[in-house]
Amino acid sequence: MTLLAPRPVHPGRAQGHLPRLLAGLADGSRAGLHLHEATFGPLPLPAEPASAAARRAASRLIDVVERSGLTGRGGAGFPTGRKLRSVAAGHGPAVVVANGCEGEPASRKDRLLLSRAPHLVLDGVALAAFAVGASQAYVAVHAGEERLAAGLEAAVQAREVAGIDPVPVRIVRVEPRYVASEQTAIVQRINDGPGLPTFTPPRTHERGVGGRPTAVNNVETLAHLALIARYGNSWFRQAGVPSAPGTALVTVSGSVARPGVYEIELGTPAGEVLMIAGGPTERPQAILVGGYFGTWLPAEAAWPAPLSHPGLRSVGAAMGAGIIVALPESSCGLAETARVVRYLADESAGQCGPCAFGLPALADALADLAYHGGRGDAAERISRLIRLIEGRGACRHPDGATQLAGSALAAFGDDARWHGRRGPCHGVQRPPVLPVPGDVEYW
């Protein structure tokens, strides 16, 4: 079922499933409006958005998204159709926000999508606005990523000239810090606040931008929405697995031959994705899945794990924003974790006591274990701090750090005992594998 008959055919169908989002793009190129429309066809919106027929089409679009099984690609994996439905049911005109603030240091997929296929994302923004009855839309990107923002502004202008978008779209620049990418923080920033996470309730979908019902969606989610509106829910489910349909962009880094962003079918085993990225350059000891809110898995456990929300949940991990980092055997997972948790502690907004005080303490304990052997009780101190901090922030920032630290204790338990008995291993002197801002870019 699509909005407009006849149903177009996705250009990727002739060559199999993939790529979907980046279809029609030569390596490194950017799709302008003309190439975008030549590849995917026009934006499937009714000509008169105010008509009764258009209102029915909006409700049908939400049905199609629900049936497609699309879930958010920003990290939480919430069903997109359900989110759109609750915003559409809210009081008064709604607001749509596309979240293009890629706060995860090891993620590149949103930047890649916004810079190479901006019109696919903007189509998704227009369709989401149509679906929920929005009168205003925003695309949030990090301040300082001026080329990205300028490219988006040019794309929005081109669409204005062509009369494509049903509602005005504004590009907003958000402070490039980790917690500012959180959805309540972005909403507060658009509301001229300081751009920090807020206490819920009120929830964003009930009272967000200007107090209006607000749908905040990751930019990749919206790009999928733009394809689902054209090609239908059955087409979407032709890729992926029944429990996790469709494709996703993943960012692969660490000790692989070709680090970068890849579009994969959901459910693809992590090991296969590492092979798509050229395969390991050194035997991996562990894989970080889900990014800095994510989980260390020992390499043997990670290799067959299906990359999808349900697949990773079954091995105690989470998909996050689709980040996979292969940690080589010569590195020290404890030192890597200590560095990242220090970064996360520094990135705390400092609004909530358990996060403002707990994360530095957790980072200290991890550094003690990694670099000084831990004085015999560091692992216990770390476990105690994790239990103390978990679930006590206004946003999920502290929980991300505790999840990472807890998984490090499990995955690198032998290392922790080794550090305890004999002091830090040789791996702590290796150049870090996990990037934190300020590092030199390595791809």
Next chain:
Amino acid sequence: MSQRLRVNPIMCAGHGMCAELLPELITLDPWGYPIIARGPVPDELTPMASRAAAACPTLALLIVEEEGR
């Protein structure tokens, strides 16, 4: 209907009044911020819970009504 305690961690400044008034359900972490016991507030403690919420200098302690029990 049952009642549950919740802290707005952004408002909370760690005064510790709540733990003083309601030690049955609230303890303090090493930095002085409240840790709330899980589950609903027992009926016999609801008056003290209300007092603790009212006494919080930053009004960060909330009593949330929950459906069912």
